[in-house]
Amino acid sequence: xxxxxxxxxxxxxxxxxxxxxxxxxxxxxxxxxxxxxxxxxxxxxxxxxxxxxxxxxxxxxxxxxxxxxxxxxxxxxxxxxxxxxxxxxxxxxxxxxxxxxxxxxxxxxxxxxxxxxxxxxxxxxxxxxxxxxxxxxxxxxxxxxxxxxxxxxxxxxxxxxxxxxxxxxxxxxxxxxxxxxxxxxxxxxxxxxxxxxxxxxxxxxxxxxxxxxxxxxxxxxxxxxxxxxxxxxxxxxxxxxxxxxxxxxxxxxxxxxxxxxxxxxxxxxxxxxxxxxxxxxxxxxxxxxxxxxxxxxxxxxxxxxxxxxxxxxxxxxxxxxxxxxxxxxxxxxxxxxxxxxxxxxxxxxxxxxxxxxxxxxxxxxxxxxxxxxxxxxxxxxxxxxxxxx
Amino acid sequence: xxxxxxxxxxxxxxxxxxxxxxxxxxxxxxxxxxxxxxxxxxxxxxxxxxxxxxxxxxxxxxxxxxxxxxxxxxxxxxxxxxxxxxxxxxxxxxxxxxxxxxxxxxxxxxxxxxxxxxxxxxxxxxxxxxxxxxxxxxxxxxxxxxxxxxxxxxxxxxxxxxxxxxxxxxxxxxxxxxxxxxxxxxxxxxxxxxxxxxxxxxxxxxxxxxxxxxxxxxxxxxxxxxxxxxxxxxxxxxxxxxxxxxxxxxxxxxxxxxxxxxxxxxxxxxxxxxxxxxxxxxxxxxxxxxxxxxxxxxxxxxxxxxxxxxxxxxxxxxxxxxxxxxxxxxxxxxxxxxxxxxxxxxxxxxxxxxxxxxxxxxxxxxxxxxxxxxxxxxxxxxxxxxxxx
Numbered sequence: 001x002x003x004x005x006x007x008x009x010x011x012x013x014x015x016x017x018x019x020x021x022x023x024x025x026x027x028x029x030x031x032x033x034x035x036x037x038x039x040x041x042x043x044x045x046x047x048x049x050x051x052x053x054x055x056x057x058x059x060x061x062x063x064x065x066x067x068x069x070x071x072x073x074x075x076x077x078x079x080x081x082x083x084x085x086x087x088x089x090x091x092x093x094x095x096x097x098x099x100x101x102x103x104x105x106x107x108x109x110x111x112x113x114x115x116x117x118x119x120x121x122x123x124x125x126x127x128x129x130x131x132x133x134x135x136x137x138x139x140x141x142x143x144x145x146x147x148x149x150x151x152x153x154x155x156x157x158x159x160x161x162x163x164x165x166x167x168x169x170x171x172x173x174x175x176x177x178x179x180x181x182x183x184x185x186x187x188x189x190x191x192x193x194x195x196x197x198x199x200x201x202x203x204x205x206x207x208x209x210x211x212x213x214x215x216x217x218x219x220x221x222x223x224x225x226x227x228x229x230x231x232x233x234x235x236x237x238x239x240x241x242x243x244x245x246x247x248x249x250x251x252x253x254x255x256x257x258x259x260x261x262x263x264x265x266x267x268x269x270x271x272x273x274x275x276x277x278x279x280x281x282x283x284x285x286x287x288x289x290x291x292x293x294x295x296x297x298x299x300x301x302x303x304x305x306x307x308x309x310x311x312x313x314x315x316x317x318x319x320x321x322x323x324x325x326x327x328x329x330x331x332x333x334x335x336x337x338x339x340x341x342x343x344x345x346x347x348x349x350x351x352x353x354x355x356x357x358x359x360x361x362x363x364x365x366x367x368x369x370x371x372x373x374x375x376x377x378x379x380x381x382x383x384x385x386x387x388x389x
Numbered sequence: 390x391x392x393x394x395x396x397x398x399x400x401x402x403x404x405x406x407x408x409x410x411x412x413x414x415x416x417x418x419x420x421x422x423x424x425x426x427x428x429x430x431x432x433x434x435x436x437x438x439x440x441x442x443x444x445x446x447x448x449x450x451x452x453x454x455x456x457x458x459x460x461x462x463x464x465x466x467x468x469x470x471x472x473x474x475x476x477x478x479x480x481x482x483x484x485x486x487x488x489x490x491x492x493x494x495x496x497x498x499x500x501x502x503x504x505x506x507x508x509x510x511x512x513x514x515x516x517x518x519x520x521x522x523x524x525x526x527x528x529x530x531x532x533x534x535x536x537x538x539x540x541x542x543x544x545x546x547x548x549x550x551x552x553x554x555x556x557x558x559x560x561x562x563x564x565x566x567x568x569x570x571x572x573x574x575x576x577x578x579x580x581x582x583x584x585x586x587x588x589x590x591x592x593x594x595x596x597x598x599x600x601x602x603x604x605x606x607x608x609x610x611x612x613x614x615x616x617x618x619x620x621x622x623x624x625x626x627x628x629x630x631x632x633x634x635x636x637x638x639x640x641x642x643x644x645x646x647x648x649x650x651x652x653x654x655x656x657x658x659x660x661x662x663x664x665x666x667x668x669x670x671x672x673x674x675x676x677x678x679x680x681x682x683x684x685x686x687x688x689x690x691x692x693x694x695x696x697x698x699x700x701x702x703x704x705x706x707x708x709x710x711x712x713x714x715x716x717x718x719x720x721x722x723x724x725x726x727x728x729x730x731x732x733x734x735x736x737x738x739x740x741x742x743x744x745x746x747x748x749x750x751x752x753x754x755x756x757x758x759x760x761x762x763x764x765x766x767x768x769x770x771x772x773x774x775x776x777x778x
Contacts, residue, residue, distance in 0.1 A: 130657070132656050132658070202672075206618075206672065210621070212601065216661065236592045240588045240592070245583055267524065268520030268524055272520075276587050276695055278588050279588075306664070
């Protein structure tokens, strides 16, 4: 769920993806939301990689995680320091081979990286929606993506692939549009948001909405304001849940050690300073996040995550009965946000429903974010699964 | 680390401990802190249970966890709804049998339940210390406890017992004052604060110090103010780390379900409301905490936790070489704040150092707070260990 600079740099330090230019899909009709409300039109910002073949049968849709975006691979400019967030995984000759597949990734509805969301201008008022934007669900995000796929003339996706929130969207795709999905890979996700993950999101929302600069959600009309400290705290906390104790420790191993008090600064004034390398690392993560994410978007998308429960009305087996796609479900051993058992549960339910589903648990040390890291197992399983399907 | 109302109520619903009256130990000499700084005098508020025998050989010191206090058992008034936080464990005929042992528990130095800490009046200025209070460590807390034990004329404690921060203090007791500790039980703790736990504390400190009402730490001079929303957010987050996904889910199973948007409230204004039962539960925990805890105390004690590292300069085996006490170390299977392996590590180091140390991992479903719950295994191991030693 992160797109940790350091993490990406470690992986892609020498990478040099293709140049890619974001595009905007403009849907000029009203869009109705699952839980009520509608907007008169929507934009989805997206990127594509590779070439759509003549019969439009080689398209793969990538769904991003909570705070991800459409920039999944390549670079916008040659001088860009970092490529897209899954660049080691997607590209010419990579696990998702863009010499063979046409890859599409869009910023989710409700996001803040170009797609319509709380920061967008409400055409009816001329002001940003703010929290007048309708409450949204993952199903809404998928239905918006489907409009984009329709607009490209694609009748059937070769695959839908996603991790975390993106994995949950892949499940929804397979259920909502069974004739449009030939294969899907869902990783580091769940069929139902778990209580602990909801609890962390609840604390994040409390941090944001209790920041006096949230202004009841209408900060957006004032430039450069907003619940900055609340959003930074929310991000710092969430960042911990994306890693393992091991990978957190690894982030700071290179640092100089604790900045302990002593001598002249022996009072608590010291507590105004940042003491521990991990504290400094997290503050940096919080600050960086402010540059690229909107607090209201964060509220909407975490709420959508918490609403997510495929088995609300029927058993998971029954819900999956409509699925036609082949499935590859991947859990990661140290993921404690969406533990391996929650991923295995998806595969078992698919199998019970008589579907072609494979499950693998990948041994990984980096917690939830392991799905974003280079892994031979992940790479080879994906590549073979896509080739065989 | 919590003293969760519900949790305690569940255990002690029908309990009816003895009536106990808190006492104040007044130490009227300067006290110097490990990392520098001193205070001219200190108070430790404490409670005792049972009777000290003639040769003063039956005393057991209980060390509380992060936000605990001296009120470990019994009731202050017969009408008190709840007894002390470990009442099921300590009392006549219980695991720590007060018919046999004289039990002592004091609020830690730096705390806010009667012992000297940031909310106390600085005799030199007449104002609360606030963040002019010296930065403190667990060793400081233990050295202050030792003054209390000295004042009671006790030369050797039959045992020191604690969980979480209390367990870490039990380790320090055995190392700092080896001739004063006959036995100790350390549970749900570690010999070194782990990175993940530091990370969560760092976020808590960010939430508090970035609350505009923290006022640089000097809110304490204004009555009824302080960083209330920051402290509540810190507590909500910490509360998650004390439980397991299972025990969090159990907290809300009885609730009515999610309060989903729809119909007339389909916009994000809904996000101003509390949607999920677990969200409501956590907000309640945050609010309750404000009634009984000081934000600066929370900063000091979490920092002390993060400084804690027995093996900073030497190996753990070497550090334990001075220990004379018998040790019982207990980890809990679902504790992810101080995982079982961190407890096992303590026992192994004690054994390597040639000490009499036993380790047990208790199967428990409730995460870190399992040590606060009634458990036959915990009960019997404690009772036998104390009787045999």
